[in-house]
Structures are given as structure tokens and as C-alpha cells.
Amino acid sequence: DIQMTQSPSSVSASVGDRVTITCRASRGISSWLAWYQQKPGKAPKLLIYAASSLQSGVPSRFSGSGSGTDFTLTISSLQPEDFATYYCQQANIFPRTFGQGTKVEIK
């Protein structure tokens, strides 16, 4: 299985801050990485696919980058509705695997 490791596990930030979350795969996955946002009591919502492609309807303040084993999700200017938990997921091979999550909290 490919292990996905996110850092940090949590981050405290203020509205307007730039936030960066990192995801590392235990072996190369090309660009087959996705990012999800999950709010309490809700299903995950797809933000980014293929490492850097923005899902339809997702605000442009979200961006993704990386390839191989190292990936980044950036929120350029944090908004109140962005406080949530973020997960990465590799879509290269089965079994599909997720990172452990990064909680973005209000500072």
C-alpha cells in the first residue's frame, strides 16, 4: 500500500492568512493526488484533482502543486468558511489511501 503522510496535523491561522499543507507519498504517484475539505458532520468535498486541477465550483484561492512523492495544498487568503479538516488521497493505484488529515483552526 502507498502511505500518505500529511503535515502539519493541525494549524492555527487567521482570516486572510496564507496556509500551506503538505502531503508526502511513500512512493511515487505521478500527479494522481487529490485534496478534500471536510466540515464537521459533512461528507468530504473534492477541491483539487490530479495534483493541481481545481474542481468545478471551488474558489481560486485554493491551489495544489507537486508530483512524484511531494505535494502541497495552498489557501492563498483564508476565509471564515475554510476552517475545516483537509485530506489528501492518492488515486494512482488500489488500494486508495488517504492522509491522516490536517485541521485548520481559528487563531
Next chain:
Amino acid sequence: QLQLQESGPGLVKPSETLSLTCTVSGGSISSSSYYWGWIRQPPGKGLEWIGSIFYSGSTYYNPSLKSRVTISVDTSKNQFSLNLSSVTAADTAVYYCARHPLSTRPFDYWGQGALVTVSS
């Protein structure tokens, strides 16, 4: 607009079989472009992929659960189902059904989730 909805018992006894069904509306489960999957999330924890099925019945399972999992599809009802046998308290989780394209694409449509508690 595609919608997925999980249904099934919210309480299952230890050693019994957990059974859930996902009903797909607004699109056909028989599309040759998609797999249909199950993902779970224990309370306060992260996401775990359980398995996925194609409309033809072809399946992929998480090796950690493979001995206990069966996923099936009923194209006539536009539904797919999850059976997880010999459950323990560790199987208590919110269970989500979701769609993902055949290629290297992620889960793009999700159900709202169904909490299943394993307790006597």
C-alpha cells in the same frame, strides 16, 4: 445532479454482518466511466477506503478488510451494497458511498454518510 444516499441499520451487534445500500439518482450506475465505492470514518478519525465496484461486478477491496467485505451491484435498482461480516466495535464509523472515474481520478460525488454503531 447526481445524488447518492446510504441506507441501512444504524446499530449492529458484535459478530454480526453490517449491511448498507447506496441508491444512486440523477445518473446511471451502469455507466462504463465510473466505479462506485465505500469509504468509512470512525468517530473523530480519518478516512479509510473499503472497496469499489464496477457495474459489471468487478471489484477492488482494501486488503486490510478483504476477508470480511463483499460489495455488490444491482443495476436494475441503480444501487450498490456493502456487507461487512464479523463486526466489532472497531467497525463503528460513518460509512460513505461515493463515485470515482475509472482512471486515476478521485471521489467526486459522495453520499451524506450513515453512522453505524457496533454494540450489543
